[in-house]
Amino acid sequence: MDNFTFYSPTFFVFGKDTENEAGQYVKQFGGSKVLIHYGGQSAKKSGLLDRVGASLDAAGIPYVSLGGVKPNPRSGLVYEGIDLCRKEGVDFVLAVGGGSVIDSAKAIAAGVQYDGDFWDFYSGKAHIARALPVGTVLTIAAAGSEGSPDSVITKEEGMFKRGTGSNAIRPRFSILNPALTQTLPAYQSAAGITDIMAHLYERYLTNTKEVEVTDRMIEALLLTMKHEGPRVIADPNNYDARANIMWAGMMAHNNSCGVGRSQDWNSHNIEHELSALYDCAHGAGLAVTMPAVFKYVMNHDVMRFAKVAVRVWGCQMDFDHPEVTALEGIEAFRRFLIDLGMPSNFAELGAKEEDIPKLVEVLCHGDGRTGSISGFVELSEEDCTKIYQMMV
Amino acid sequence: MDNFTFYSPTFFVFGKDTENEAGQYVKQFGGSKVLIHYGGQSAKKSGLLDRVGASLDAAGIPYVSLGGVKPNPRSGLVYEGIDLCRKEGVDFVLAVGGGSVIDSAKAIAAGVQYDGDFWDFYSGKAHIARALPVGTVLTIAAAGSEGSPDSVITKEEGMFKRGTGSNAIRPRFSILNPALTQTLPAYQSAAGITDIMAHLYERYLTNTKEVEVTDRMIEALLLTMKHEGPRVIADPNNYDARANIMWAGMMAHNNSCGVGRSQDWNSHNIEHELSALYDCAHGAGLAVTMPAVFKYVMNHDVMRFAKVAVRVWGCQMDFDHPEVTALEGIEAFRRFLIDLGMPSNFAELGAKEEDIPKLVEVLCHGDGRTGSISGFVELSEEDCTKIYQMMV
Numbered sequence: 054m055d056n057f058t059f060y061s062p063t064f065f066v067f068g069k070d071t072e073n074e075a076g077q078y079v080k081q082f083g084g085s086k087v088l089i090h091y092g093g094q095s096a097k098k099s100g101l102l103d104r105v106g107a108s109l110d111a112a113g114i115p116y117v118s119l120g121g122v123k124p125n126p127r128s129g130l131v132y133e134g135i136d137l138c139r140k141e142g143v144d145f146v147l148a149v150g151g152g153s154v155i156d157s158a159k160a161i162a163a164g165v166q167y168d169g170d171f172w173d174f175y176s177g178k179a180h181i182a183r184a185l186p187v188g189t190v191l192t193i194a195a196a197g198s199e200g201s202p203d204s205v206i207t208k209e210e211g212m213f214k215r216g217t218g219s220n221a222i223r224p225r226f227s228i229l230n231p232a233l234t235q236t237l238p239a240y241q242s243a244a245g246i247t248d249i250m251a252h253l254y255e256r257y258l259t260n261t262k263e264v265e266v267t268d269r270m271i272e273a274l275l276l277t278m279k280h281e282g283p284r285v286i287a288d289p290n291n292y293d294a295r296a297n298i299m300w301a302g303m304m305a306h307n308n309s310c311g312v313g314r315s316q317d318w319n320s321h322n323i324e325h326e327l328s329a330l331y332d333c334a335h336g337a338g339l340a341v342t343m344p345a346v347f348k349y350v351m352n353h354d355v356m357r358f359a360k361v362a363v364r365v366w367g368c369q370m371d372f373d374h375p376e377v378t379a380l381e382g383i384e385a386f387r388r389f390l391i392d393l394g395m396p397s398n399f400a401e402l403g404a405k406e407e408d409i410p411k412l413v414e415v416l417c418h419g420d421g422r423t424g425s426i427s428g429f430v431e432l433s434e435e436d437c438t439k440i441y442q443m444m445v
Numbered sequence: 446m447d448n449f450t451f452y453s454p455t456f457f458v459f460g461k462d463t464e465n466e467a468g469q470y471v472k473q474f475g476g477s478k479v480l481i482h483y484g485g486q487s488a489k490k491s492g493l494l495d496r497v498g499a500s501l502d503a504a505g506i507p508y509v510s511l512g513g514v515k516p517n518p519r520s521g522l523v524y525e526g527i528d529l530c531r532k533e534g535v536d537f538v539l540a541v542g543g544g545s546v547i548d549s550a551k552a553i554a555a556g557v558q559y560d561g562d563f564w565d566f567y568s569g570k571a572h573i574a575r576a577l578p579v580g581t582v583l584t585i586a587a588a589g590s591e592g593s594p595d596s597v598i599t600k601e602e603g604m605f606k607r608g609t610g611s612n613a614i615r616p617r618f619s620i621l622n623p624a625l626t627q628t629l630p631a632y633q634s635a636a637g638i639t640d641i642m643a644h645l646y647e648r649y650l651t652n653t654k655e656v657e658v659t660d661r662m663i664e665a666l667l668l669t670m671k672h673e674g675p676r677v678i679a680d681p682n683n684y685d686a687r688a689n690i691m692w693a694g695m696m697a698h699n700n701s702c703g704v705g706r707s708q709d710w711n712s713h714n715i716e717h718e719l720s721a722l723y724d725c726a727h728g729a730g731l732a733v734t735m736p737a738v739f740k741y742v743m744n745h746d747v748m749r750f751a752k753v754a755v756r757v758w759g760c761q762m763d764f765d766h767p768e769v770t771a772l773e774g775i776e777a778f779r780r781f782l783i784d785l786g787m788p789s790n791f792a793e794l795g796a797k798e799e800d801i802p803k804l805v806e807v808l809c810h811g812d813g814r815t816g817s818i819s820g821f822v823e824l825s826e827e828d829c830t831k832i833y834q835m836m837v
Contacts, residue, residue, distance in 0.1 A: 068448025
């Protein structure tokens with residue numbers, strides 16, 4: 054196991070009706086003027102924004118609101134939020150939504166306390182040293198942003214989708230009410246499930262030896278998703294299945310199961326170009342990307358793929374031909390995602406074969422990269438081209 | 446799943462040579478005058494105290510030292526530590542040792558900032574609202590106190606062993622260097638492994654339904670202990686096995702795998718009377734206690750015991766007779782502990798059958814209890830008597 058540090062200081066409030074405690078926690082964590090940041094109309098229509106607003110009223114905390122965050126959140130709204138916070142003297146950003154809203158809120162919180170262009174944090178020009186405190190009321194189990202130091206934003210000029218991370222933008226508190234996810238369309242639930250499983254696979258694919266504890270924890274969370282995923286697709290109102298998925302989603306990405314080991318993240322990087330160009334759901338893009346990447350890199354460590362096949366997917370180990378078991382596990386995962394309702398190829402995703410050179414160009418040369426991406430395996434332009442072709 | 450809150454803000458520093466960073470972290474977390482609290486001679490002889498002291502010197506932080514913490518730490522030294530901190534103007538308590546040292550350090554940290562008798566926190570008369578900040582340099586994987594809000598102290602008058610908990614005494618940082626555990630005697634390593642597994646079983650035995658995510662996480666950590674435990678007994682210098690156990694020990698007890706579910710803790714309560722009376726190692730007491738308790742309460746939820754038997758101990762499910770599988774799992778665990786070198790009965794523990802009435806009296810009536818203990822199953826005096834008799 055490699056040396057590491059681990060820090061996850063977020064206060065988690067989990068369960069039914071907990072959104073009504075938002076005001077109390079904003080107060081506890083020092084907020085006196087709040088920006089409520091949210092996405093589309095669903096948070097309004099469901100009454101969630103009203104309930105959160107009422108809890109702020111009850112705590113005596115004034116607030117302003119900024120909605121309109123879209124999936125794959127854009128830089129434009131971040132600039133708008135920064136201006137609004139400065140104008141209104143906001144000292145606490147409360148994200149009410151999913152990963153996109155939380156990521157956008159984190160970008161605003163960092164940008165308000167920075168003299169330069171907030172994009173510097175995403176292009177690698179600057180590190181986030183301080184930010185307004187952020188809280189969250191989560192409405193979809195997916196990105197894990199509620200418990201992570203990460204944020205991913207798409208710059209509208211050039212459609213670069215890039216991430217950053219800092220302990221300064223970790224949420225001070227996150228409110229997780231699984232019931233809020235019961236109204237999600239099945240496709241969004243499935244995309245969230247896929248994203249959570251991707252966070253687990255990205256950590257599972259390691260070159261570090263002797264990491265039994267984190268291997269086992271990742272497998273535990275994958276097994277949870279395997280069990281609970283189909284249950285929420287079959288019955289969207291299954292609170293218990295939603296709850297198990299929601300906690301797994303946080304644990305999958307606060308990195309307690311990823312410490313002390315190298316990680317992959319090639320699938321995320323390859324997918325980011327798809328959601329940036331086609332504006333598809335990140336999870337849907339991952340469902341198409343992961344099986345292709347895994348098949349392409351499988352021979353780098355056949356035994357690792359055989360292990361997850363046996364321990365998670367219930368495959369029988371072929372001791373004479375471990376590569377058969379490894380491939381069976383990838384196929385089982387691919388079929389699982391299709392059964393959840395996820396796309397399995399470029400066409401279903403709305404992606405086009407003729408765009409592959411453009412995708413590879415941005416992936417391997419955009420924003421400071423020099424012809425390849427690295428992770429579990431280093432992938433050249435040629436490798437990335439072949440992987441995208443496997444997805445057609 | 447039940448509603449819950451979860452908060453684990455400790456900054457963990459994990460890996461080789463990390464004890465040399467102690468001074469830097471004390472500084473980062475606001476300490477300017479330190480009490481180094483430690484146990485016996487081993488920390489001195491190994492040079493660990495010197496290295497920690499040197500790192501404080503390098504950070505320009507003065508310190509005083511107080512050693513002598515024994516397993517099942519006593520109230521007398523806590524009073525001494527409180528007096529010393531007040532006299533010397535200490536504002537940070539640094540525990541260098543295992544769970545006993547850390548628990549004693551937490552008691553001192555809380556006592557310094559309290560006008561009354563610190564024992565009020567342990568007898569349930571008062572809650573710890575504030576405390577000096579605590580940091581730890583861990584030397585044995587066992588208690589999980591490095592990442593928990595808990596502390597257990599034995600009051601010398603009456604030998605009451607009682608616990609308390611508060612976020613105010615959670616360590617600000619904990620330094621975990623697995624190499625520091627390589628010099629432990631095998632018996633202590635085994636007792637630590639048993640304690641970690643007990644923390645997992647106490648959470649596994651729940652009456653809450655539909656808790657797949659935490660069930661799976663607990664099983665993952667038990668599987669880790671099953672794999673790594675025998676490896677460190679066979680080769681004390683196996684750094685990787687030590688490292689996997691050390692992270693599992695923290696994860697087993699910071700409660701990320703115990704949230705949203707009722708827990709047991711009857712085995713701990715039954716054992717506490719043994720280590721209080723006979724001063725045996727807590728883990729050794731648990732090794733004798735758990736199999737007896739589990740057999741006694743097994744029929745309360747046979748399927749839960751069958752599940753851990755199949756998923757962790759590799760038993761074949763007997764679908765016609767699940768109680769057979771359940772019992773097989775308990776037996777597999779009992780044999781595992783014996784193979785580690787743990788005792789399996791009263792005699793090996795140094796306990797005496799004739800003391801059972803006294804043990805039961807203190808257990809069920811001591812310090813405010815009213816004739817029973819409760820957890821997975823409520824246990825009367827008669828139940829507890831039978832369980833102690835099973836251990837003879």
